[in-house]
Amino acid sequence: MSDNHTTTNTEPMAEEEEPLFSNLDLFLFSLIVGLVIYWFMSLSIICFPFCNQGKNIIVFYGSQTGTAEEFANRLSKDAQRYGMKGMAADPEEYDMVTASIENSLAIFCMATYGEGDPTDNAQDMYDWLQENDDEDLSGLNYTVFALGNKTYEHYNAMGKYVDKRLEELGAKRIFDLGLGDDDGNLEEDFISWREQFWPAVCEHFGVEALGDDSSIRQYELKEHTDINMNKVYSGEIGRLKSFEVQKPPFDSKNPFLAPVTLNRKLNKGGDRHLMHLELDITGSKIRYESGDHVAVFPTNDSALVNKLGQILGVDLDVVISLNNLDEESNKKHPFPCPTTYRTALTHYLDITHPPRTNVLYELAQYASDPKDQENMRKMASSSPEGKALYQSWVLEASRNILAILEDMPSLKPPVDHLCELLPRLQARYYSIASSSKVHPNSIHICAVVVEYQTKTGRTNKGVATNWLKNKLVTDNGHKSTVPMYIRKSQFRLPFKATNPVIMVGPGTGIAPFMGFIQERGWLKEQGKEVGETVMYFGCRHKNEDYIYQEELEEAEKNQVLTQLNVAFSRDQEQKVYVQHILKKNKENIWKLIHSENAHIYVCGDARNMAKDVQTALYEIAEELGSMTRTQATDYIKKLMTKGRYSQDVWS
Numbered sequence: 001m002s003d004n005h006t007t008t009n010t011e012p013m014a015e016e017e018e019p020l021f022s023n024l025d026l027f028l029f030s031l032i033v034g035l036v037i038y039w040f041m042s043l044s045i046i047c048f049p050f051c052n053q054g055k056n057i058i059v060f061y062g063s064q065t066g067t068a069e070e071f072a073n074r075l076s077k078d079a080q081r082y083g084m085k086g087m088a089a090d091p092e093e094y095d096m097v098t099a100s101i102e103n104s105l106a107i108f109c110m111a112t113y114g115e116g117d118p119t120d121n122a123q124d125m126y127d128w129l130q131e132n133d134d135e136d137l138s139g140l141n142y143t144v145f146a147l148g149n150k151t152y153e154h155y156n157a158m159g160k161y162v163d164k165r166l167e168e169l170g171a172k173r174i175f176d177l178g179l180g181d182d183d184g185n186l187e188e189d190f191i192s193w194r195e196q197f198w199p200a201v202c203e204h205f206g207v208e209a210l211g212d213d214s215s216i217r218q219y220e221l222k223e224h225t226d227i228n229m230n231k232v233y234s235g236e237i238g239r240l241k242s243f244e245v246q247k248p249p250f251d252s253k254n255p256f257l258a259p260v261t262l263n264r265k266l267n268k269g270g271d272r273h274l275m276h277l278e279l280d281i282t283g284s285k286i287r288y289e290s291g292d293h294v295a296v297f298p299t300n301d302s303a304l305v306n307k308l309g310q311i312l313g314v315d316l317d318v319v320i321s322l323n324n325l326d327e328e329s330n331k332k333h334p335f336p337c338p339t340t341y342r343t344a345l346t347h348y349l350d351i352t353h354p355p356r357t358n359v360l361y362e363l364a365q366y367a368s369d370p371k372d373q374e375n376m377r378k379m380a381s382s383s384p385e386g387k388a389l390y391q392s393w394v395l396e397a398s399r400n401i402l403a404i405l406e407d408m409p410s411l412k413p414p415v416d417h418l419c420e421l422l423p424r425l426q427a428r429y430y431s432i433a434s435s436s437k438v439h440p441n442s443i444h445i446c447a448v449v450v451e452y453q454t455k456t457g458r459t460n461k462g463v464a465t466n467w468l469k470n471k472l473v474t475d476n477g478h479k480s481t482v483p484m485y486i487r488k489s490q491f492r493l494p495f496k497a498t499n500p501v502i503m504v505g506p507g508t509g510i511a512p513f514m515g516f517i518q519e520r521g522w523l524k525e526q527g528k529e530v531g532e533t534v535m536y537f538g539c540r541h542k543n544e545d546y547i548y549q550e551e552l553e554e555a556e557k558n559q560v561l562t563q564l565n566v567a568f569s570r571d572q573e574q575k576v577y578v579q580h581i582l583k584k585n586k587e588n589i590w591k592l593i594h595s596e597n598a599h600i601y602v603c604g605d606a607r608n609m610a611k612d613v614q615t616a617l618y619e620i621a622e623e624l625g626s627m628t629r630t631q632a633t634d635y636i637k638k639l640m641t642k643g644r645y646s647q648d649v650w651s
Contacts, residue, residue: 062122116154509604
């Protein structure tokens with residue numbers, strides 16, 4: 001709305017004279033003016049929020065699981081060590097006005113999600129970069145650090161695209177693109193890049209490090225001794241009391257509390273726990289399609305939280321706020337405040353992943369034993385010895401923050417500084433195991449509980465899967481609920497129901513295919529002509545972990561599944577996996593792909609299974625299509641480009 005207020009003439013008018021403009025006309029005129037101004041202002045996207053605020057470095061992050069945001073915060077904090085002002089920024093929260101900013105630098109920490117896609121919060125920025133060919137970014141100095149995983153087909157696609165596209169639009173790259181590989185050691189990749197990056201920045205801007213290696217606090221602690229508890233966050237992600245008064249639309253900042261209506265163990269034996277949960281979304285207005293993901297917000301194990309409180313010697317129920325010392329920053333707190341330490345450590349902070357090196361570096365000052373201090377600083381350095389120590393003592397030993405505090409008794413950090421440094425606890429994504437055509441008010445999850453022994457003899461438990469396992473339908477007479485929202489996916493059944501589908505999903509990779517099978521069955525019931533529906537499933541033992549056996553065999557009996565192929569890897573001497581049965585059925589596979597326009601879907605482990613399935617398809621195309629390996633590879637890659645080969649994989 002325009003800021004200009006319409007002034008009215010206070011001089012009396014003759015009664016017979018009608019005003020030139022009625023109040024309604026004036027109101028509509030100012031509304032139109034306001035909208036036009038708003039439209040012009042919103043035309044330019046890429047804006048640097050602090051162009052006139054004296055800041056020198058802005059770090060945009062495209063983050064799905066929090067790591068890119070973490071790296072962005074670290075880089076913005078680094079800037080202070082060089083006498084510059086820095087700020088981490090979510091591109092989703094800014095209109096981006098192209099501006100020539102002298103003595104300033106934009107860093108982009110960009111993660112790649114799914115099939116080479118941007119993360120949710122970087123989607124608008126990605127669209128803008130794609131659509132604005134005439135934009136002149138010649139005043140922009142930039143660099144990019146990309147976060148990806150080599151086991152995926154589109155390794156670091158988003159970071160590479162942003163780096164290339166900014167250059168095409170005239171921006172000046174002041175340091176080489178950094179490539180982080182989460183399949184190797186992402187932390188090490190980042191540290192190595194960062195160590196070379198800052199000297200280049202110093203040279204570019206003609207600045208020097210202040211020589212102050214001491215810890216820099218971003219937030220100050222405020223304890224609330226007399227506060228109305230209705231104003232205290234108790235686990236809400238966004239709006240205060242949003243879990244008490246639920247209002248659609250539901251998304252990542254406003255999850256829906258879905259009651260659990262079913263939680264059953266799927267496997268008949270073995271030492272693992274595979275489970276099927278059903279969440280009720282009645283009345284939420286939430287819509288989903290087969291192939292979408294459900295995101296859930298888990299909480300940490302209360303036993304771990306209590307142990308942290310004990311070892312740090314703090315009252316976890318003190319109400320606190322951590323307030324940003326930089327008043328210009330849009331990020332006022334590291335997590336919703338005011339809240340208690342107990343709530344922060346239960347709902348908001350990641351206390352189970354091995355801490356990154358910057359956390360060790362900042363906490364080192366609180367170790368009273370000089371040897372502990374030295375080791376912590378060494379692990380945070382880029383020396384080969386330090387990297388090796390961090391790799392073995394933290395990563396390979398799977399030491400979380402509690403294990404580190406237990407194994408370094410001299411380390412006693414203040415709990416508020418620890419809460420400032422720990423990363424946010426992130427939502428977990430699961431492929432939906434149902435079809436909205438059959439279950440419009442219910443979302444099904446299929447997952448395996450994560451639990452393992454570490455090298456230090458501790459038992460580590462996966463946060464989300466153990467939390468879900470304990471979500472009984474009624475807990476002390478109360479309904480168990482799961483905070484959730486839907487993430488749309490490109491993993492979709494063919495538009496034409498007559499197209500055959502080949503589904504490859506061993507283990508919990510079967511999840512989206514349960515939805516696909518339900519949907520194909522529903523289409524048949526509607527009298528639609530449905531193409532061949534072929535399933536390749538795999539598990540260890542037929543009598544132990546053949547999950548959804550009854551449903552799959554029923555679908556085969558009803559001819560919803562035209563073929564059901566199952567590999568039981570450990571029921572015989574030689575291990576048999578899904579790729580082996582694909583090869584065995586090569587003639588049928590080739591006919592469906594080459595002659596009948598079949599769509600291929602692969603879901604599950606990216607590191608081994610997805611690659612082995614792809615290799616099997618190369619070999620089938622090579623043999624039955626009379627192609628060279630290069631031609632066969634191109635042929636399969638083309639199927640991906642055309643949307644006929646889709647993967648929903650994780651590592």
